[in-house]
Amino acid sequence: xxxxxxxxxxxxxxxxRVAAGCRxxxxxxxxxxxxxxxxxxxxxxxxxxxxxxxxxxxxxxDADRERGTVTILYRVVGRGTALLAQKKQxxxxxxxxxxxxxxxxxxxxxxxxxxxxxxxxxxxxxLARELSADPLKRVPRRAVTVFQGAxxxxxxxxxxxxxxxxxxxxxxxxxxxxxxxxxxxxxLDTVCHxxxxxxxxxxxxxxxxxxxxxxxxxxxxxxFSLEERMGCGIGACVCCSCRIGAPDxxxxxxxxxxxxxxxxxxxxxx
Ligand SMILES: Cc1cc2nc3c(=O)[nH]c(=O)nc-3n(C[C@H](O)[C@H](O)[C@H](O)COP(=O)(O)OP(=O)(O)OC[C@H]3O[C@@H](n4cnc5c(N)ncnc54)[C@H](O)[C@@H]3O)c2cc1C
Ligand code: FES
Numbered sequence: 001x002x003x004x005x006x007x008x009x010x011x012x013x014x015x016x017r018v019a020a021g022c023r024x025x026x027x028x029x030x031x032x033x034x035x036x037x038x039x040x041x042x043x044x045x046x047x048x049x050x051x052x053x054x055x056x057x058x059x060x061x062d063a064d065r066e067r068g069t070v071t072i073l074y075r076v077v078g079r080g081t082a083l084l085a086q087k088k089q090x091x092x093x094x095x096x097x098x099x100x101x102x103x104x105x106x107x108x109x110x111x112x113x114x115x116x117x118x119x120x121x122x123x124x125x126x127l128a129r130e131l132s133a134d135p136l137k138r139v140p141r142r143a144v145t146v147f148q149g150a151x152x153x154x155x156x157x158x159x160x161x162x163x164x165x166x167x168x169x170x171x172x173x174x175x176x177x178x179x180x181x182x183x184x185x186x187x188l189d190t191v192c193h194x195x196x197x198x199x200x201x202x203x204x205x206x207x208x209x210x211x212x213x214x215x216x217x218x219x220x221x222x223x224f225s226l227e228e229r230m231g232c233g234i235g236a237c238v239c240c241s242c243r244i245g246a247p248d249x250x251x252x253x254x255x256x257x258x259x260x261x262x263x264x265x266x267x268x269x270x
Contacts, residue, residue: 004035005099005234009092013069018158021076022119023085024061025093030068032097036060038127039102039200039225039261042072043233045094046080056080057230057256059123059202060098061159073122073158099233100260103127103223105142109198113191113222114166115147115211117183117203118155123225124202125159132165145169145196149183149207152176167194184210191218198222199264209269222264228255243268 010027018024032042043055061073076085087093103123105112112131116124124146132144145167150156153176161168170178171186179186184207187199199222201211208224215222231237235257242262244253250268253259 005097006031006035007094007096008032009094010070012087012089012091012093014089015087018073019154022155022158023074023076024158025072025074025084025087026069027072027093027095028068029070029095032060032095033063033065033068033070036063036070036098037102038130039104039123040098040100041123041233041260042070042095042097043099043230044072044080044084044096046084054080054231055096055233056084057099057227057233057260059225059260060126061122062126062129073119073125075119096233100256101258103200103225103261105131105198105200105223109142109221111143111145111196111198113145113147113187113196113199115149115183115187115199115201115203117149117207118151119158120201120203120207120225120227121148121150121159122202124200125161125164127200128161128166129164143167145190145194147171147183147187147190149173149186149203182210183207184214187211188214188218191220196220200261201225201264205269208267212264212267212269215264223261224264224267225260226255226262226267227260230256232256243270 010029013026062071149171171183202225228240231239240255241252243250
């Protein structure tokens with residue numbers, strides 16, 4: 001944990017449903033809003049009690065440094081997120097963060113593709129916004145192309161990329177909006193005529209693995225945000241290990257402290 005990590009009882013500014021089973025939570029957490037970078041996450045105590053005991057890792061979907069707020073976009077999948085879903089406006093949520101190593105597209109790459117599947121899109125909105133139009137000019141403006149995939153059109157609406165100065169391509173499994181099929185197919189079809197020179201991605205392991213193959217074929221570099229079940233969230237318990245290196249020479253690294261973002265070519269898939 002570095003010096004820019006805070007633990008705070010953040011006030012719920014707003015909390016609403018954005019699609020079936022998905023919610024957007026805005027928290028007042030000025031120190032975290034100032035310190036956080038795209039791809040970092042918060043470790044969230046979903047209830048005020050010790051049940052469930054462990055915090056849950058949730059990416060920062062967006063941060064407003066002037067208003068001092070951070071936004072989380074999450075899917076309710078189990079006990080922790082179900083408890084979090086009950087938090088009301090004006091209530092408190094204890095969060096620890098910002099944690100982890102976020103996205104870092106090298107400055108020389110001016111055309112960045114942002115590829116997300118399902119709720120994996122959560123950390124990519126913040127990245128796309130900062131890369132395309134950072135009001136603080138901390139990150140130089142770049143040409144950003146977003147590839148968003150989901151099961152249905154309703155699930156695409158969890159994040160509104162139309163508010164950003166980006167090129168947006170969408171794919172749905174059921175064909176209800178955009179390309180009918182996988183977001184990786186759409187990415188492959190599109191970059192032939194709209195070249196990019198870096199890819200930042202997050203999503204289910206199957207999607208990332210297919211995308212890794214596509215990047216290999218195209219000779220493109222990039223970075224992936226990985227998800228593993230977490231305990232401490234700060235690098236102490238080693239329960240969030242993933243394999244990083246080359247297929248014949250890899251080592252275990254901690255997703256919480258060494259990631260969650262790793263080089264696309266470094267991830268050794270199980
Ligand atoms: C760095 C990081 C960032 C994340 N960001 C987001 C986000 O922005 N939005 C979001 O909706 N989810 C995100 N997740 C996943 C989220 O942490 C889990 O969905 C959550 O912890 C589930 O808690 P629960 O108590 O509701 O479910 P549990 O009862 O603990 O588990 C329910 C189901 O979810 C699976 N699951 C639990 N934890 C994880 C995990 N860490 N990774 C993958 N599957 C898991 C379990 O295997 C089980 O099938 C992130 C995970 C990591 C590691
Ligand atoms: S969750 Fe404890 S080391 Fe990563």
